[in-house]
Amino acid sequence: MKKSTKKPALAAANTPSDNNLPSGSGPASRGNSDFRTIAEVLDTRLPFGLQRRTAQSVLGPQSAVSLAELRTDVHGEHAKGGSLFLCAQCEQPVFVAQRPAEPDVPRNGDAAYFKHFSAEDAPPCSWRTQNLSSIGAVQYSGQQEGLDHLTLKNALAECLKHDHRFTDVRVEKRVAGKDGNWRVPDVAAVVGGKVLALDLQLAALPISTILERASFYEENDIHHIVLTDAVDLVRLTQQAFCDMHLTMGGRIFAVDDSSIAASLSSGRFQLKELSIVPRLVPGRPVHNIWESRLVGIDAILMDPFQRRKEGERQYSQALMTAANASFGPQRQAIRRAAAKNMSSAAVFEHWNHIARAIGGLNEDSAIPQGVGAVLAFLTQVEICCNVAPDQRASAQLELQQRLKTLLDSRHALHWAPLVVQVFKALPGIEPAICPANSARLTALLTQTHTVKPTLRWYAGMIGVLHPFLAFRLLVKAPKFLPSLRLPASRA
Ligand SMILES: [Zn+2]
Structure with missing residues (x-):
């Protein structure tokens, strides 16, 4: 057997910017080894007494998809009053944050770190850091709610009004829940006896807000759809958007000129659906591209769980066929x-x-x-x-x-x-x-x-x-x- 070298040997030459390449030994090799203030956590999924793990071993190996899933799981458990991870020093709950996107910051677990949930009466902990504006916590300010946003909402409402299957189309009107809570979706309508709420994601919201909003709609049996548009496309690689499309089978809805034109001319409400598909090009690592297509209410109103499963299955099948x-x-x-x-x-x-x-x-x-x-x-x-x-x-x-x-x-x-x-x-x-x-x-x-x-x-x-x-x-x-x-x- 040949002697193995320290660095794994590549079978072919590659472009360094591509997916899935050996990338040194992680953040340490990029001089960023000190960004994980919380060095150890208790992983409550493991047997009691055997829960202490290094932050690196939990986060470092995560792929972009499993990281988005982990972030969602952590916040979901926290919303239910539980905790997946505790700070090993103060035993207070922590969540998974991601370093802000920059060209040299990977979009996988190498750039992820743990952070304490903010709590008023939390015991002091030397691993607790100030809440700077972390990724995804950009506030949804009135400034971003410009003319563009309103134009787009009205265009969406017009599309719905042109389709006789939708009734009670409203822009920015309160939708009440069973327990007296309420939300104001950008556009709401009724279809098949069920309320449909549409929100344009013009600014990156914190994952906790996104999940809170999603559970409100789910509890009240309201079909909720998050849309992106051409202005938001650059944000598709940001964590807040990755959390959404990577946990939805790589799919996200969008509104654009062609979906508006198709809806108005056909009298059938349509949206663009963006989905991530694999590409095999000889000599290069498997990589991903966006595919977009116009979809009707079959896809728009699909059960989210089914939609996710279908997206994952289609990705695997496309890769298997190409392979x-x-x-x-x-x-x-x-x-x-x-x-x-x-x-x-x-x-x-x-x-x-x-x-x-x-x-x-x-x-x-x-x-x-x-x-x-x-x-x-x-x-x-x-x-x-x-x-x-x-x-x-x-x-x-x-x-x-x-x-x-x-x-x-x-x-x-x-x-x-x-x-x-x-x-x-x-x-x-x-x-x-x-x-x-x-x-x-x-x-x-x-x-x-x-x-x-x-x-x-x-x-x-x-x-x-x-x-x-x-x-x-x-x-x-x-x-x-x-x-x-x-x-x-x-x-
Ligand atoms: Zn702590």
């Missing part, structure tokens, strides 16, 4: 060998073929970093999901064996975040593991060593081989903005 077209036989050969738990030299020939095609890491890195055990585990996860009832017990036993091998391997610390991602993607898998697996995983998650971004280095390879993980490992806000045309009156 099979480019290197189908090699992909299948690796999957077959992994199902039998074989990681022979022949398998790594196929691996190198794919690595060259998508700018992934070749066998020089993959073999010593224990990729064989990873693929054996992931393949068995898929087998367990599709197994016949009479073979479930033996499939689960095999899963436990393979997970043990992975978690006992030399690079287990750096692969543990992958196992967590698998459980998030397929909640049915976690109950299939054994107590010894769980104990070993907890031991790894609570280690104090720096966790390498191994998962990020292999995101492309794992995504094309196991598409059920593709969305959460590979999706991030595309670098290039979609093209939307401003309504003529605002240009």
Whole structure:
């Protein structure tokens, strides 16, 4: 076997600005190692007494998607009166913040840090920092509520009024909830006996406000839609917008000239839908682009959970189709060998073929970093999901064996975040593991060593081989903005 080098070897030359490339050792290499004032937290999802984790090990390995999901989970739990994470020093609840977007700030967990929720009677803590204006906390000021915003609201209302399926179309009118609370959506209407509320996201709101608003509408059985428009497009890469579209299957609605024109001329309300889709270009890492299309009320009024699932499924399917077209036989050969738990030299020939095609890491890195055990585990996860009832017990036993091998391997610390991602993607898998697996995983998650971004280095390879993980490992806000045309009156 060839000697492994410190830096993982790339199979092909890449452009450094692209997705999923080895990016040094994280923030420390960029001279930003001191931005995590809260160095350790208690992760309340772990068994009591075994909850202390470094902030780096929790946040560093997060992808853009899992980070948005984590932020949402933390705030959701806080709204219910619970806490996912506590400051290890004062044991007060903390949330996940993200450093403001700048060219050298990654949009994944490398730039995330913990921060105390503000509380009036909180005990003093040397890790508590002043609440500076953090990302997403830009106030929705009256200044931004200019003529443009009003023009756009009125245009939306016109579109709804031209469609006879909508009644009671109103601009900036109070919508009351069951418990006496109320909100003022930009535009509201009634369709099929149900209230529809539309909000133009012209300014980035804090995630807590977004979630609060969403739960008000959900509790009151009001269909709520957040829209973006051409003026907001540059913000699609900002955390507040990523929180919205990355937790919605990579989808967000928009209003533009063409959606307004189509609505008015057809008498059918339509919006633009922007969705993130994968692109495979030979020799380059898997990357993402925005696709836009006009959609009618089938898509607009779709149940949010279904809409999210559909977005994730479409992303995985598009990637799988592209992968099979480019290197189908090699992909299948690796999957077959992994199902039998074989990681022979022949398998790594196929691996190198794919690595060259998508700018992934070749066998020089993959073999010593224990990729064989990873693929054996992931393949068995898929087998367990599709197994016949009479073979479930033996499939689960095999899963436990393979997970043990992975978690006992030399690079287990750096692969543990992958196992967590698998459980998030397929909640049915976690109950299939054994107590010894769980104990070993907890031991790894609570280690104090720096966790390498191994998962990020292999995101492309794992995504094309196991598409059920593709969305959460590979999706991030595309670098290039979609093209939307401003309504003529605002240009
Ligand atoms: Zn504290």
